[in-house]
Amino acid sequence: MKGEQLESVVYASNMGSYEQACKRFQWRDVESHFTWSRTGKVNMAHEAIDRHVYEGRGHKTALLYCDGQREESYTFMQLCMESNRFGNVLRKYNVVKGERVFVFMPRSPELIIALLGILKVGAVAGPLFEAFMETAVKDRLEDSGAVAIVTTPELLSRIPRDELPELKHVFVVGDSSQLTGGVIDFKAEIEQASYEFEPEWLDREDGLIIHYTSGSTGKPKGVYHVQNAMIQHYYTGKAVLDLREDDIYWCTADPGWVTGTSYGIFAPWLNGATNVIRGGRFSPENWYRTIERYQVTVWYSAPTAFRMLMGANEEILEKYDLSSLRHVLSVGEPLNPEVVRWGWKAYGQRIHDTWWMTETGGQLICNYPEMAIKPGSMGKPLPGIEAAILDDEGNVLPPNQMGNLAIRTGWPSMMRKIWNNPAKYDEYFRFSGWYVSGDSAYMDEDGYFWFQGRIDDVINSSGERIGPFEVESKLVEHPAVAEAGVIGKPDPMRGEIIKAFIALREGYEPSEELKEEIYRFVRGGLSAHAAPREIEFKDKLPKTRSGKIMRRVLKAWELELPTGDLSTIED
Numbered sequence: 402m403k404g405e406q407l408e409s410v411v412y413a414s415n416m417g418s419y420e421q422a423c424k425r426f427q428w429r430d431v432e433s434h435f436t437w438s439r440t441g442k443v444n445m446a447h448e449a450i451d452r453h454v455y456e457g458r459g460h461k462t463a464l465l466y467c468d469g470q471r472e473e474s475y476t477f478m479q480l481c482m483e484s485n486r487f488g489n490v491l492r493k494y495n496v497v498k499g500e501r502v503f504v505f506m507p508r509s510p511e512l513i514i515a516l517l518g519i520l521k522v523g524a525v526a527g528p529l530f531e532a533f534m535e536t537a538v539k540d541r542l543e544d545s546g547a548v549a550i551v552t553t554p555e556l557l558s559r560i561p562r563d564e565l566p567e568l569k570h571v572f573v574v575g576d577s578s579q580l581t582g583g584v585i586d587f588k589a590e591i592e593q594a595s596y597e598f599e600p601e602w603l604d605r606e607d608g609l610i611i612h613y614t615s616g617s618t619g620k621p622k623g624v625y626h627v628q629n630a631m632i633q634h635y636y637t638g639k640a641v642l643d644l645r646e647d648d649i650y651w652c653t654a655d656p657g658w659v660t661g662t663s664y665g666i667f668a669p670w671l672n673g674a675t676n677v678i679r680g681g682r683f684s685p686e687n688w689y690r691t692i693e694r695y696q697v698t699v700w701y702s703a704p705t706a707f708r709m710l711m712g713a714n715e716e717i718l719e720k721y722d723l724s725s726l727r728h729v730l731s732v733g734e735p736l737n738p739e740v741v742r743w744g745w746k747a748y749g750q751r752i753h754d755t756w757w758m759t760e761t762g763g764q765l766i767c768n769y770p771e772m773a774i775k776p777g778s779m780g781k782p783l784p785g786i787e788a789a790i791l792d793d794e795g796n797v798l799p800p801n802q803m804g805n806l807a808i809r810t811g812w813p814s815m816m817r818k819i820w821n822n823p824a825k826y827d828e829y830f831r832f833s834g835w836y837v838s839g840d841s842a843y844m845d846e847d848g849y850f851w852f853q854g855r856i857d858d859v860i861n862s863s864g865e866r867i868g869p870f871e872v873e874s875k876l877v878e879h880p881a882v883a884e885a886g887v888i889g890k891p892d893p894m895r896g897e898i899i900k901a902f903i904a905l906r907e908g909y910e911p912s913e914e915l916k917e918e919i920y921r922f923v924r925g926g927l928s929a930h931a932a933p934r935e936i937e938f939k940d941k942l943p944k945t946r947s948g949k950i951m952r953r954v955l956k957a958w959e960l961e962l963p964t965g966d967l968s969t970i971e972d
């Protein structure tokens with residue numbers, strides 16, 4: 402029954418209202434919402450949290466946290482007060498505006514309080530995913546010149562402090578009585594700190610957050626965002642997440658990734674919504690229980706999760722009451738049309754795909770609520786956003802031609818630099834007036850955009866972006882590995898998995914044990930999501946004459962496709 406409705410909803414045309422919205426739209430109207438449009442000065446933590454206290458919403462529930470062990474709730478007032486205290490702690494340790502302060506810990510209320518405190522002193526927050534191992538942690542702290550980090554006793558050993566001379570303060574959340582080496586007890590410090598605090602008042606172009614993400618070459622890049630991004634977070638929270646006064650909103654992403662901050666922290670709280678944060682592991686039961694328990698109304702998740710939920714047995718849907726849901730969204734990887742159709746049957750909801758990137762800071766191309774969905778399409782550019790498909794010379798292509806997905810520069814949450822790497826930054830803007838995303842796509846005659854793939858070798862596994870170079874660099878540190886090339890191999894559940902082609906050093910023989918050992922070596926050095934689930938040994942890897950491994954040939958081998966032009970190959 403519901404399935405039939407989908408078709409008519411899906412293909413109904415709604416172009417009129419979209420065009421009107423685009424015509425009416427002015428960023429100026431969004432800006433006028435913020436306190437700084439009157440004072441000239443800004444602080445994200447003020448706009449997201451404190452402001453609600455000043456405007457009489459202090460007793461509203463801001464955060465509902467659970468992880469299977471802990472279950473806690475915090476009002477806007479409580480988050481304001483606790484982050485004030487951590488702000489005071491940071492000032493006591495002389496952390497100042499513009500310095501980078503990291504959080505490296507599992508999801509918890511303390512993570513949120515730490516992050517807000519960091520923003521309140523005007524420092525630039527650097528969230529690190531809890532699964533990162535030593536090499537990954539070191540690369541990011543070193544590149545950004547972090548001065549302080551908030552972590553847990555369990556993760557402390559992954560921070561090589563003696564190799565990080567700029568890292569002055571390590572705050573530990575949890576029992577620190579057994580720890581040595583001058584770590585600071587987060588909770589003890591907070592308990593002594595005052596609730597009184599004046600945030601650091603910033604300019605719109607002052608720093609907000611730095612998220613490390615992967616490209617096809619080189620180490621992870623520090624994508625630097627500024628306070629001004631809040632305009633986009635606030636606006637898309639309204640226009641795309643459709644957040645209203647009494648919504649209970651749940652974004653399933655970890656704050657170690659950009660979705661977990663832009664849409665797990667900033668957008669919901671700028672809009673004053675009640676925000677659910679769930680720690681602990683994924684399971685269909687855990688997730689559906691969370692929706693039922695908190696009566697979640699707006700839910701933002703990712704294709705891999707929806708595919709896993711789709712793969713769970715049917716009875717589980719009967720067991721939980723998911724009828725509170727009124728709006729469901731997805732991001733991070735292509736959302737299969739069959740998942741959209743299943744969502745309609747399972748939840749009575751259309752799953753709205755959204756497209757954006759770490760670099761864009763916020764959503765740009767979306768299926769927003771008023772729009773007719775074409776399953777499989779990312780949607781249309783939001784009012785205020787101009788998107789196009791460019792050829793390799795930067796010319797705009799007509800509909801239905803595949804090319805480089807690009808966005809007209811100047812949207813509020815656009816990254817402002819790649820930390821320490823202006824050349825990398827400039828590559829994104831090589832065609833004057835455009836940001837080039839690195840995705841390939843086409844636009845149909847109705848203005849819907851269809852994702853086709855990455856143009857570079859970046860791998861997207863379960864919505865997590867992995868740079869092959871970082872994995873290859875780790876692989877060749879293993880004593881048995883002479884050369885390594887890494888590709889994304891299509892996978893029905895995860896989108897892609899990491900596959901490594903390896904040439905062994907003399908004296909080493911291929912074996913299943915060696916594969917297992919190499920897998921664990923990468924997992925232990927970088928993180929589980931970066932470790933190759935598949936390894937194939939080769940006598941030799943295809944290389945260009947300049948010695949670069951040709952991943953495109955590896956990929957062609959894997960997919961049994963023609964290898965294409967081999968004129969640059971070594972021999």
Ligand code: PRX
Nearest residue numbers: 732733734735755756757758759840852866
């Ligand atoms: O390739 C696109 C894919 O994820 C990339 C961005 O990854 P990241 O910076 O980690 O940010 C993920 C969450 C914002 C993009 O270049 N991607 C993101 N959303 C979609 C997508 N691919 C297809 N459809 C989407 N909706």
